[in-house]
Amino acid sequence: MKNNFAHIGLAKLCGWFGITRQAYYQNNWEGVSTTLEEDLIIQRVKEIRKNHRRMGTRKLYEMLQPFILEHQIKIGRDALFNMLSANHLLVRKRKRRIQTTNSFHWLRKYPNLIREFVPTAPNQLWVSDITYWKISTGEHLYISFITDAYSHKIVGYQVAETMETIESMQALQMALSALGQRVI
Numbered sequence: 001m002k003n004n005f006a007h008i009g010l011a012k013l014c015g016w017f018g019i020t021r022q023a024y025y026q027n028n029w030e031g032v033s034t035t036l037e038e039d040l041i042i043q044r045v046k047e048i049r050k051n052h053r054r055m056g057t058r059k060l061y062e063m064l065q066p067f068i069l070e071h072q073i074k075i076g077r078d079a080l081f082n083m084l085s086a087n088h089l090l091v092r093k094r095k096r097r098i099q100t101t102n103s104f105h106w107l108r109k110y111p112n113l114i115r116e117f118v119p120t121a122p123n124q125l126w127v128s129d130i131t132y133w134k135i136s137t138g139e140h141l142y143i144s145f146i147t148d149a150y151s152h153k154i155v156g157y158q159v160a161e162t163m164e165t166i167e168s169m170q171a172l173q174m175a176l177s178a179l180g181q182r183v184i
Helices: 010-016 021-026 036-051 057-070 077-086 165-179
Strands: 126-134 140-148 154-160
Touching: 010 021, 010 036, 036 057, 036 077, 057 077, 126 165, 140 165, 154 165
Parallel strands: none
Antiparallel strands: 126 140, 140 154
16 A cells, blocks of 8 residues: 555644644654654655665766655755665665786886876887776676877787787787888
8 A cells, every 4th residue: 555645745744633844853853763753754765776776876866856846855965865864775886997007026126217208299208008898798807908109199009908018019019010110
């Protein structure tokens, strides 16, 4: 059986019991942990979350606006955050970071020799980087880039399934072949 009180505003309920909304809020009800308005909002949030499990509070707040106006409930976004937090209804952010660099290793770390160098023409300075791309199978492809620091043009690249050195060397070979040189 559906709860018929879900569509009745607080002002109307208070009128039935002969009290004002202000008196309702000022009264310290024993044994009641949340107000009627909070219960209505929490019930509505749970209904929405049945179909939208990962919907965050900001989108929920926008989606709740017609419901809030219909029931003459006064609540701001921050108060909604606090209410959902108190009722353990906040959606936790997923950690999506994949760490591919470990800078705290015991191996030798070389100094940055180009810190103050500013290229004035193409092919004076190349920089390289490796990034990853998640594919539909859930695995990652690793992309090695060689970029000209002056023109910002990618002069060499290599896509691979591993981060092995040979893959980066092939990206360097592509860049050098454009100059007519070969990697040893």
